Amino acid sequence: MAFLRAADLVRRHRRVPHASLILHPALLPPPPPPSMESFPDGPSTPGPVARNDIFAATLCHRHRHRRWPRPLIPISSSSYDGSGARLPATVSLYSHLSSTSSGAGGDSTPPPQQSPQAKPPPPSWVDRWVPLAARPYAMLARIDKPIGTWLLAWPSFWSIAMAAMPGELPDMRMLALFACGSVLIRGAGCTINDLLDRDIDRKVERTKSRPLASGILTPTQGVGFLGFQLLLGLPILLQLNNLSQILGVFSLLLVFSYPLMKRFTYWPQAYLGLVFNWGALIGWAAMKGTIDPAIILPLYTAGICWTLVYDTIYAHQDKEDDVKVGVKSTALRFGDSTKPWISGFGAACIANLALSGYNADLAWPYYPFLAAASAHLAWQVSTVDLSDRLDCNRKFVSNKWFGALIFGGILCGRLVS
Numbered sequence: 287m288a289f290l291r292a293a294d295l296v297r298r299h300r301r302v303p304h305a306s307l308i309l310h311p312a313l314l315p316p317p318p319p320p321s322m323e324s325f326p327d328g329p330s331t332p333g334p335v336a337r338n339d340i341f342a343a344t345l346c347h348r349h350r351h352r353r354w355p356r357p358l359i360p361i362s363s364s365s366y367d368g369s370g371a372r373l374p375a376t377v378s379l380y381s382h383l384s385s386t387s388s389g390a391g392g393d394s395t396p397p398p399q400q401s402p403q404a405k406p407p408p409p410s411w412v413d414r415w416v417p418l419a420a421r422p423y424a425m426l427a428r429i430d431k432p433i434g435t436w437l438l439a440w441p442s443f444w445s446i447a448m449a450a451m452p453g454e455l456p457d458m459r460m461l462a463l464f465a466c467g468s469v470l471i472r473g474a475g476c477t478i479n480d481l482l483d484r485d486i487d488r489k490v491e492r493t494k495s496r497p498l499a500s501g502i503l504t505p506t507q508g509v510g511f512l513g514f515q516l517l518l519g520l521p522i523l524l525q526l527n528n529l530s531q532i533l534g535v536f537s538l539l540l541v542f543s544y545p546l547m548k549r550f551t552y553w554p555q556a557y558l559g560l561v562f563n564w565g566a567l568i569g570w571a572a573m574k575g576t577i578d579p580a581i582i583l584p585l586y587t588a589g590i591c592w593t594l595v596y597d598t599i600y601a602h603q604d605k606e607d608d609v610k611v612g613v614k615s616t617a618l619r620f621g622d623s624t625k626p627w628i629s630g631f632g633a634a635c636i637a638n639l640a641l642s643g644y645n646a647d648l649a650w651p652y653y654p655f656l657a658a659a660s661a662h663l664a665w666q667v668s669t670v671d672l673s674d675r676l677d678c679n680r681k682f683v684s685n686k687w688f689g690a691l692i693f694g695g696i697l698c699g700r701l702v703s
Contacts, residue, residue: 422497423511426480427473433683434476437596439468440689441589442565447696448581448646449573452703460572463522464565470519475541475561477512481505482545490607492675530572537564548608552619555597556590563589580645588638592688594631595663598624600682603675617672624672632663639692648699655695662688 410430412421428434442464443456450456480487480498487499497503503511516538523534540561547554566586571577594616601608601617602624608615620627636656643652666684671677 422502426477426497426503426508426511427515428476429469429473433686435468435472436686436689437593438472438562438565439465440686440693441563441585442468442569443689443693444589444696445566445569445582445585446573447693447700448585448642448648449570450700452647453701455701456697457573460569463525464569464572467519467522468565470515470522471537471541474512474515474519475544477508477515478542479545481508481512486611486613489611490604492604492607526568526572527575529575529577530568533564533568533571537561537568540564548613548615550614552614553616554614555594555601555616558597559590559593562593581642584638584642584645588635588642591631591635591638592663592685595628595635595667596682596685598628598631599666599670599672599678602672602678625667625670629667632660632667636660636663643696643699647703648696649702650699651702652695652699655691655698659688659691659695662691 412424412430416424416429424430443461446460446464447456480496483493484496484498484505487493487496493499498505498508523531526534540557544554544557544561547557551557563586566589567577567582570582598616598620601615605615605617608618616627617624636659639656639659640653643656662684666681670681
């Protein structure tokens, strides 16, 4: 019986037609090229992994649906799915293992991380409120950076407060006039500076975006804007007495010539001290009609020394660019000895302020304020990182509080005296 069953099995196996055998893909004729309908998501979208039936063999009619286990081998680019569509070469049975660690092309190296871009500076109030046509002129006058106006106004506020009568507040009308004049004169000075230095500013990283240097405004427009600012300042000057008017006109010579100093001397910061503290002379003259050398000259000298401190710190922002373009500054003159130099100027500033207050008969509240201002100046000098532009700018801007401390001391000292 067993022999008859074996013979019947062999006989049935021989009857299996050749079409029922699954041939190797290499022996199959190439299919027609797949149409785009075979790729609903485009030709680059991987399709499903085909069921590799090429290794299943039908041994007999009874066991026709039995198939051998599928081998764990990648499907090559010549594999086809059931509809005759060619499968992508990168599809593999191991793709689920490498999809999380491989990049494009199977590279296991993760893509390089891009460095985050620097955030743009936040918009100033000029960007939000000033009309677009007037915005370049506001930037030219540095209205968006009021620190320069504060540094110009404080010396004149000091002298006006010192000239007040004992036990009384300073003249508020005079303070308002000098505040408006400081805004206009500072804007005019910045305009003159940018007109004369526009070729230099194009080569300096910090200043190349200024309106005249960048070409947003023409020199003719800059000159017209300068005349407009001086015209606005004329009514303020005419409200002062004759001595103040003469001093005011003379100050324009200093303002116009200051931008040229960096071409000839390593001490343009000292010349800036003459300009920025000229208001101490005008303020006292506007209140008294004369100049008291015992009070005003120490006050003026203190202001010059103060300017040498803060503007030398400020100049360290541009020292590399200054060397390239060939301009001079105390930052380059002092070099690595900057801190000892500005420490000396700071000490001279405080000593002259003390002398001026003593000669003006200011009462005792003036001196605690002076001590606080001394501590602030010492903090600036001791903590500033002269190689860090941002830190130099922070220390420079903090000088508005030094000026406020001195003004508060003079105010209290005059009220109590």
